[in-house]
Amino acid sequence: DAGITQSPRHKVTETGTPVTLRCHQTENHRYMYWYRQDPGHGLRLIHYSYGVKDTDKGEVSDGYSVSRSKTEDFLLTLESATSSQTSVYFCAISVGQVVNSPLHFGNGTRLTVT
Amino acid sequence: GIQVEQSPPDLILQEGANSTLRCNFSDSVNNLQWFHQNPWGQLINLFYIPSGTKQNGRLSATTVATERYSLLYISSSQTTDSGVYFCAVVPNSGGSNYKLTFGKGTLLTVNP
Numbered sequence: 621d622a623g624i625t626q627s628p629r630h631k632v633t634e635t636g637t638p639v640t641l642r643c644h645q646t647e648n649h650r651y652m653y654w655y656r657q658d659p660g661h662g663l664r665l666i667h668y669s670y671g672v673k674d675t676d677k678g679e680v681s682d683g684y685s686v687s688r689s690k691t692e693d694f695l696l697t698l699e700s701a702t703s704s705q706t707s708v709y710f711c712a713i714s715v716g717q718v719v720n721s722p723l724h725f726g727n728g729t730r731l732t733v734t
Numbered sequence: 735g736i737q738v739e740q741s742p743p744d745l746i747l748q749e750g751a752n753s754t755l756r757c758n759f760s761d762s763v764n765n766l767q768w769f770h771q772n773p774w775g776q777l778i779n780l781f782y783i784p785s786g787t788k789q790n791g792r793l794s795a796t797t798v799a800t801e802r803y804s805l806l807y808i809s810s811s812q813t814t815d816s817g818v819y820f821c822a823v824v825p826n827s828g829g830s831n832y833k834l835t836f837g838k839g840t841l842l843t844v845n846p
Binding site for chain 2: 653662663665668676678708710715719720721722723724725727728
């Protein structure tokens, strides 16, 4: 267990509303990631962080922003949710002090945009 | 980009049987990981294995980097082994976990 907690676990929201998902870790790991998982597309990287206030875009970053003001928290924000953002969102961390370390995932957040 | 192919796409076993899952990749890699996604959606890291062989209980994995494949062995399968097994790689040219590319997975069903 890499000490990753995602919240909320489930959320239903309306198109056009802002949504923030939280990823919290308890073990002070440097590298954190947000993925989305969709049928037919597998797991795709949205954004990642390599330290406090250090973030960068992944493969599918349009419509998403992130923030990392503390080592333990990595927030994913949908500024104006759309139906295409209905998905399961996973936070992950590299368990180790180098980026190429085993990747461990949180339990996911199922987001539905109506 | 790098291509990751997993086979078979689906596999049905009786409890107690052994199985081998394969992951082929199209370029040299410096990072290869195996994951299990259980029927409740949890993703569990099984192995970090860019080369060589590792064992963890009934599971073992071997990566032959020079031939661009990895194998995941499951022995004496149990119903709790059911789920999707993903292989993910980072190409040598790609650098890090930021560029982890996932295969489409093997769906394993273990019947009692």
